[in-house]
Amino acid sequence: MHEVPPSYAGKILRVDLSAGKAATEPLPRALVKQWLGGKGIGTYLLYNELKQYIDPLGPDNKLIFATGPATGTVLPHKGYIVCYKSPLTGIYASSSSGGSFGDELKRAGFDVLIVNERARKPVYLWIDDERAEIRNAEHLWGRDALETNDIIKEELGDVEIKVARIGIAGERLVKFASILNDYSRMAGRCGPGAVMGSKNLKAIAVRGTNPIEVAKIDELIEFMRGLLETVKETPSTGTAYPMWGTPGGVNVANLQGVFPTRYWHKGVLQGFEKINAETMRRRIVIKDKACYTCPVNCSKIVRVKQGPYVGSVLEGPDYETLYTLGGLPENNDLEAIVKAHELCDSLGMDAMTAGNAVAFAMDCYDRGIISSKDTDGVELTFGNKEGLIQMIEKIGRRTGFGNVLAEGVRAAARIIGRGAETLAVHVKGLEPAGYDPRGLKGVALAFAVADRGACHLTGSIYTYEMRGDIDRLAYEGKAAHLKELEERFAICDTMIFCRFMRDVYDLKTLTKATELLVGFRLNERKLRLIGEKTINLARAFNVREGISRKDDTWPERFFKEPLPDGASKGQVIDKSRFAKMLNEYYRLRGWGENGIPSKEKLGELGLNYGSQHLETP
Numbered sequence: 235m236h237e238v239p240p241s242y243a244g245k246i247l248r249v250d251l252s253a254g255k256a257a258t259e260p261l262p263r264a265l266v267k268q269w270l271g272g273k274g275i276g277t278y279l280l281y282n283e284l285k286q287y288i289d290p291l292g293p294d295n296k297l298i299f300a301t302g303p304a305t306g307t308v309l310p311h312k313g314y315i316v317c318y319k320s321p322l323t324g325i326y327a328s329s330s331s332g333g334s335f336g337d338e339l340k341r342a343g344f345d346v347l348i349v350n351e352r353a354r355k356p357v358y359l360w361i362d363d364e365r366a367e368i369r370n371a372e373h374l375w376g377r378d379a380l381e382t383n384d385i386i387k388e389e390l391g392d393v394e395i396k397v398a399r400i401g402i403a404g405e406r407l408v409k410f411a412s413i414l415n416d417y418s419r420m421a422g423r424c425g426p427g428a429v430m431g432s433k434n435l436k437a438i439a440v441r442g443t444n445p446i447e448v449a450k451i452d453e454l455i456e457f458m459r460g461l462l463e464t465v466k467e468t469p470s471t472g473t474a475y476p477m478w479g480t481p482g483g484v485n486v487a488n489l490q491g492v493f494p495t496r497y498w499h500k501g502v503l504q505g506f507e508k509i510n511a512e513t514m515r516r517r518i519v520i521k522d523k524a525c526y527t528c529p530v531n532c533s534k535i536v537r538v539k540q541g542p543y544v545g546s547v548l549e550g551p552d553y554e555t556l557y558t559l560g561g562l563p564e565n566n567d568l569e570a571i572v573k574a575h576e577l578c579d580s581l582g583m584d585a586m587t588a589g590n591a592v593a594f595a596m597d598c599y600d601r602g603i604i605s606s607k608d609t610d611g612v613e614l615t616f617g618n619k620e621g622l623i624q625m626i627e628k629i630g631r632r633t634g635f636g637n638v639l640a641e642g643v644r645a646a647a648r649i650i651g652r653g654a655e656t657l658a659v660h661v662k663g664l665e666p667a668g669y670d671p672r673g674l675k676g677v678a679l680a681f682a683v684a685d686r687g688a689c690h691l692t693g694s695i696y697t698y699e700m701r702g703d704i705d706r707l708a709y710e711g712k713a714a715h716l717k718e719l720e721e722r723f724a725i726c727d728t729m730i731f732c733r734f735m736r737d738v739y740d741l742k743t744l745t746k747a748t749e750l751l752v753g754f755r756l757n758e759r760k761l762r763l764i765g766e767k768t769i770n771l772a773r774a775f776n777v778r779e780g781i782s783r784k785d786d787t788w789p790e791r792f793f794k795e796p797l798p799d800g801a802s803k804g805q806v807i808d809k810s811r812f813a814k815m816l817n818e819y820y821r822l823r824g825w826g827e828n829g830i831p832s833k834e835k836l837g838e839l840g841l842n843y844g845s846q847h848l849e850t851p
């Protein structure tokens with residue numbers, strides 16, 4: 235008899251690092267019914283267990299690793315999501331990762347792992363089928379993220395175990411350090427690796443051998459057959475992602491003039507063909523790869539075969555690193571991008587923020603705000619690929635000027651001063667993904683309101699704008715479209731389905747899949763409501779931290795500085811039309827004109843005005 239519905243392991247593992255203790259507790263059935271899993275349960279626990287204004291790098295922050303009903307099952311899915319307060323942005327954060335770490339955790343008996351407090355000396359956590367043990371990791375401190383994986387596997391005598399771990403960037407509290415799992419899959423954005431480093435937790439190793447039961451296995455297998463057919467027949471999942479992966483977007487973005495270049499001053503990279511997906515496949519791709527049970531194979535394993543970076547191996551680069559290590563620093567050397575990305579992986583940090591930080595410094599350098607005296611002698615000119623690589627190494631180790639950029643673009647601009655703040659590009663402290671909002675008006679709205687800052691994943695409206703499903707330059711109708719997408723993708727993050735399957739997992743398919751996994755009756759409206767509530771709860775967390783309308787915007791230069799070339803030439807974000815879009819979005823969300831969820835919306839979450847400091851700041 236299941237305490238919780240099928241497809242759940244049924245337990246939470248709580249680890250208190252200062253006490254050196256791990257304890258299990260049942261996963262409450264009510265929690266599952268209300269929030270399903272993944273981002274839903276993670277956000278609920280984060281909101282309720284974190285006090286307002288805690289230091290993200292202090293012992294009171296928590297890392298809440300949450301799996302979903304799809305994790306560990308035969309349905310194509312991602313891995314896990316980790317929720318925490320971000321040291322980069324100071325607000326809500328959730329970062330998801332593919333690979334098999336989440337599956338292993340769930341098969342070890344845990345739907346959720348909560349880590350809090352701080353160990354006195356470096357440790358790692360070893361979870362072996364429901365048993366958890368905290369082990370000394372002093373010998374691992376100072377090791378990079380890739381070798382740490384190998385050492386722990388050898389130490390535990392099993393190459394099949396899964397290890398989530400940090401690199402040197404996490405140990406040195408680089409604000410955008412990430413957590414790696416499998417070879418180099420990452421919970422990448424917003425700095426979960428720094429939180430792990432602040433707790434002196436080097437790694438979490440897991441072995442899980444328990445099968446995951448689902449509610450209706452025969453029907454699920456039948457459903458899977460149909461789903462796999464749809465995956466094959468759908469252009470994105472059947473052809474584009476398997477062949478090109480996300481780098482397939484490089485051509486489209488450049489042809490539309492929205493590929494962020496020269497630190498957000500241009501929308502077209504000269505010679506972008508040298509770093510596009512076709513060139514990648516011809517020169518460096520050695521293997522296609524997929525997450526556990528996924529037939530899409532969107533990931534590419536590459537190896538540099540000649541030149542100064544020969545031997546560099548990587549799972550990537552993806553679209554986002556091609557933009558951030560290629561477009562932003564005006565670097566069209568594909569092998570140098572691979573080297574820079576590989577370095578980010580081994581140091582254990584988010585290449586998206588790292589590339590933004592270096593390109594921001596190049597912009598400052600170009601304008602005489604900083605000189606080589608500030609940058610330890612490194613000539614930070616646009617196009618200097620060696621300068622890019624050197625500065626990434628410095629960031630990950632927090633040496634010299636790297637120590638400034640390790641704080642992220644917003645904080646680095648404040649430290650540098652002398653007008654650097656007018657150049658800095660971020661929303662709520664998070665550097666944007668690679669889609670220029672001046673040529674994609676839905677992106678302008680989506681990144682402004684996303685729960686963790688300038689995030690492309692909460693709404694993914696860029697896909698629909700860039701492939702022409704909706705008019706990319708129109709403002710009208712974008713708020714409603716974004717709301718629908720955000721709710722669907724919040725469900726994906728709650729179930730731990732991958733959003734790259736967005737053309738396959740419509741709301742009807744998501745509902746059917748969920749019912750077959752968990753066994754209780756759902757309908758599209760109820761499922762969508764769980765997505766909506768998750769979004770509102772993340773917003774409530776942020777409002778409690780002081781976020782409101784004033785923060786749902788872009789740096790001033792996006793309203794004033796037109797894109798200079800390409801198909802989006804002359805485009806800016808029109809301030810009044812942006813404000814109208816924002817008003818419409820707030821109205822549809824029920825957030826009030828200052829972006830604060832209404833009494834009714836808070837009531838749905840079990841929160842009240844006046845409690846939890848949710849009044850307008």
Ligand code: SF4
Binds near residue numbers: 310311333523525
């Ligand atoms: S589409 Fe790609 S990222 Fe998503 S689950 Fe499949 S292989 Fe993993």
